[in-house]
Amino acid sequence: MHIVIALAGAAAAVYFFLIRARNSANAAEDLFDMANDVRLAARRFGFTRRTNVHPVDAVEDPMLALAGLGSAFVALDDLPTREQSDALTSAIQTAARGSATEAQEMVVFGRWLCDQCGTPEQALDRLAKRHFKMQGQAGFTEVMEIIQSVAKAGTGHLSHKQKSALEDIQRAFRIS
Numbered sequence: 001m002h003i004v005i006a007l008a009g010a011a012a013a014v015y016f017f018l019i020r021a022r023n024s025a026n027a028a029e030d031l032f033d034m035a036n037d038v039r040l041a042a043r044r045f046g047f048t049r050r051t052n053v054h055p056v057d058a059v060e061d062p063m064l065a066l067a068g069l070g071s072a073f074v075a076l077d078d079l080p081t082r083e084q085s086d087a088l089t090s091a092i093q094t095a096a097r098g099s100a101t102e103a104q105e106m107v108v109f110g111r112w113l114c115d116q117c118g119t120p121e122q123a124l125d126r127l128a129k130r131h132f133k134m135q136g137q138a139g140f141t142e143v144m145e146i147i148q149s150v151a152k153a154g155t156g157h158l159s160h161k162q163k164s165a166l167e168d169i170q171r172a173f174r175i176s
Helices: 002-044 062-076 082-096 100-117 120-153 160-172
Strands: none
Touching: 062 082, 062 100, 062 120, 062 160, 082 100, 082 120, 100 120, 120 160
């Protein structure tokens, strides 16, 4: 009898570890798919990574910098909602005058740019300066439209970090 119980226990342990291994493989596959999405978006928008140059400084398309700014602004909120993410995608689509798929790819690439900076605060500062270099003060209007869309979709009021970020963005665009 004790041999049957030991065999059943061993079978249960093997089953448990097989399930965990399968779940780990699925998680790894999901991570690979996300990395592939970023790679494909970068290729689609003509982004090329250069040696000894930060990825944000290599961005040539103002819409990609704008998507990164919006992603960083959403990330400043402690728990960004699905509505905020959808509002960001919609606002990027409107600003870029493109398709929903293209806007989603821009937002995915913008999140990656955000991650490359370390923190959302650093990303906002760096992306705002980059967007200003490409667009000048005229780009400030686009940035504010994106931020207003995201803020309306959230709780309706800005967090302390987001208010501070607005001041940093104004400073980057040299608006007083």
